Amino acid sequence: GETLPDETLPDEAHSGEAQPGKIVILGAGAIGQLIFHQLSIHGLAPVLMARDAEAGSQELALTDLDGETLKRQAQFIDQTGLASCELLIVCVKAYQVEAALLPLLKTLSTDTHILLLHNGLGPHLSVAPHLAGRGLSLGTTSQGALKLGRWQIKQTGAGLTQLGHAQGAPLAANLRQALLAAISNSEWCEPILPMLWQKLAINIAINPLTAINDCPNGKLADAQFRPTILALIGEVIAVAKAEGIALERQQLTERVYRVIELTAGNYSSMHQDIHHGRQTEIEAITGYLLSRAAVHGIAAPVNEAIYRQLKSLECDDKA
Numbered sequence: 001g002e003t004l005p006d007e008t009l010p011d012e013a014h015s016g017e018a019q020p021g022k023i024v025i026l027g028a029g030a031i032g033q034l035i036f037h038q039l040s041i042h043g044l045a046p047v048l049m050a051r052d053a054e055a056g057s058q059e060l061a062l063t064d065l066d067g068e069t070l071k072r073q074a075q076f077i078d079q080t081g082l083a084s085c086e087l088l089i090v091c092v093k094a095y096q097v098e099a100a101l102l103p104l105l106k107t108l109s110t111d112t113h114i115l116l117l118h119n120g121l122g123p124h125l126s127v128a129p130h131l132a133g134r135g136l137s138l139g140t141t142s143q144g145a146l147k148l149g150r151w152q153i154k155q156t157g158a159g160l161t162q163l164g165h166a167q168g169a170p171l172a173a174n175l176r177q178a179l180l181a182a183i184s185n186s187e188w189c190e191p192i193l194p195m196l197w198q199k200l201a202i203n204i205a206i207n208p209l210t211a212i213n214d215c216p217n218g219k220l221a222d223a224q225f226r227p228t229i230l231a232l233i234g235e236v237i238a239v240a241k242a243e244g245i246a247l248e249r250q251q252l253t254e255r256v257y258r259v260i261e262l263t264a265g266n267y268s269s270m271h272q273d274i275h276h277g278r279q280t281e282i283e284a285i286t287g288y289l290l291s292r293a294a295v296h297g298i299a300a301p302v303n304e305a306i307y308r309q310l311k312s313l314e315c316d317d318k319a
């Protein structure tokens with residue numbers, strides 16, 4: 001084909017860099033920062049937005065899986081910087097999604113696509129009625145990232161990331177491809193909900209038990225925990241079925257035990273939250289299961305008991 005003179009090429013084609021601000025990452029915790037680095041490396045020029053960071057520039061450091069530390073300048077924006085946002089990746093905890101996202105909707109274009117990336121389920125139901133037709137995607141990531149300092153993270157695992165469409169206009173194909181290329185070990189799943197339910201089942205089976213028993217994930221391989229784990233999984237399968245989602249018992253049980261094995265030495269996120277006196281994600285994990293069980297009139301006594309025990313630990317910690 002004919003080569004165009006340089007001046008006629010848009011800036012993006014010129015530098016290989018996307019226009020800054022098209023992709024905004026809301027929430028600058030460990031996962032938000034990790035996604036920021038991954039998108040930056042791939043020339044997508046993401047910007048960040050965080051409750052505790054003013055608009056401006058900030059140096060972020062990433063220690064990657066090879067132990068190499070890379071530093072890069074991150075641009076932080078406030079609400080006024082949202083005008084050119086085509087994709088908003090929400091990386092706050094499930095219990096912060098509503099409060100972080102809803103106030104931004106009046107500023108975001110109705111063409112902006114929203115991607116929720118958090119542990120557990122639930123916020124998609126509460127934000128959906130407010131989206132005014134905006135496209136919504138959901139995702140889950142098992143990438144490990146540890147905060148070494150406020151602006152310094154270490155990638156600890158190359159876990160799977162699954163993303164997929166939830167409602168409204170689909171994410172533009174170029175953005176979808178760019179995301180999948182930038183986030184290592186990531187895939188697009190249609191439908192996404194069965195994947196999110198499988199991840200939910202893993203978190204339901206592992207996280208509260210490790211917090212209640214004050215143990216690393218690997219301890220749950222002990223035979224004493226097996227009846228409880230099987231009962232928790234059984235209740236998830238029953239509620240998922242009522243939601244129109246078929247989960248295969250044998251496969252799911254094997255997957256839960258594989259995660260226990262693969263992360264044997266780790267303390268689950270819920271164990272860490274309890275240990276540090278922080279709010280846990282129990283409402284989006286066991287709490288979500290119980291709320292859907294109630295909608296369908298299904299009893300989930302083992303999850304209910306675990307939920308109560310975990311909530312009392314959460315209260316103890318705050319006292």
Ligand code: KPL
Pocket residue numbers: 119202203206207217259263266267268269270
């Ligand atoms: O996702 C996790 C978590 O800690 O939240 C598991 C898979 C249980 C690994 O620790």
